[in-house]
Amino acid sequence: MELERQLRAGREALDADPRGDTIDQARNIADRDLVVTDLNMASGVLERVRHALREIDEGTYGQCRRCEEAIAVKRLRALPWSRFCVRCQEAMEEGLELLAS
Numbered sequence: 001m002e003l004e005r006q007l008r009a010g011r012e013a014l015d016a017d018p019r020g021d022t023i024d025q026a027r028n029i030a031d032r033d034l035v036v037t038d039l040n041m042a043s044g045v046l047e048r049v050r051h052a053l054r055e056i057d058e059g060t061y062g063q064c065r066r067c068e069e070a071i072a073v074k075r076l077r078a079l080p081w082s083r084f085c086v087r088c089q090e091a092m093e094e095g096l097e098l099l100a101s
């Protein structure tokens with residue numbers, strides 16, 4: 001709910017008319033970019049949190065999507081929206097690095 005409130009506030013800031021002289025307008029545009037970046041990040045987190053909440057409803061929360069093992073509680077505390085266990089996450093990251101190299 002806090003995230004949704006922040007997103008709303010950010011969108012309202014974007015909708016507000018830029019006023020004032022050119023310097024203010026330039027500053028507004030810079031602020032706007034920052035707000036857009038923040039909004040994009042907040043939207044991503046919100047989406048992941050919503051997803052985690054849905055999984056809690058379905059009873060699949062904390063389960064790795066890849067190997068279906070339980071994700072370590074320590075990991076879930078640090079990253080509540082983790083979708084994969086540490087082992088799978090690392091395996092996938094290594095896979096990506098191999099693809100990139």
Ligand SMILES: [Zn+2]
Nearest residue numbers: 064067085088
């Ligand atoms: Zn796994």
